[in-house]
Amino acid sequence: MGACWAIGGLARLVIMKKLMLLLPAILIAAPICSNAADAPPASVRAAFGNTLLTIDPDGRSRKIWLKPDGTWTGLSRRGLDLAGKWKMDGEKVCLSQSKPALPGRLCQVFPDDLKVGGAATKDPSGKTGQLKLVKGHVAQ
Numbered sequence: 741m742g743a744c745w746a747i748g749g750l751a752r753l754v755i756m757k758k759l760m761l762l763l764p765a766i767l768i769a770a771p772i773c774s775n776a777a778d779a780p781p782a783s784v785r786a787a788f789g790n791t792l793l794t795i796d797p798d799g800r801s802r803k804i805w806l807k808p809d810g811t812w813t814g815l816s817r818r819g820l821d822l823a824g825k826w827k828m829d830g831e832k833v834c835l836s837q838s839k840p841a842l843p844g845r846l847c848q849v850f851p852d853d854l855k856v857g858g859a860a861t862k863d864p865s866g867k868t869g870q871l872k873l874v875k876g877h878v879a880q
Contacts, residue, residue: 783853
């Protein structure tokens, strides 16, 4: 019984040493791999520091400000404060909303050629609207 316990203890010690050797490599590589996988395309990065203006077919609009840290703020069509998180999911930008709280998330392909100006886009219901990139943080 004592020999089995000693072998089990030795095996645990070997495993712990291997983990201790791997841990620094994992900690160094994780941010590098994470940033490479999560880096948004240039069209999305162009939105940082600028205003995304979405104009619905009925002419009403909302403003969204994406931040590089994965958060966003905005103003609804009625002028109410909005906030949440965003992330890339393949070619789509996905927004989840925490203020006011809404379940789920909205994902849409972000136009590759979006520059300051505008681009036609379809909302999730298939209606055509406008997505404009306005230079600066425009709240009015």
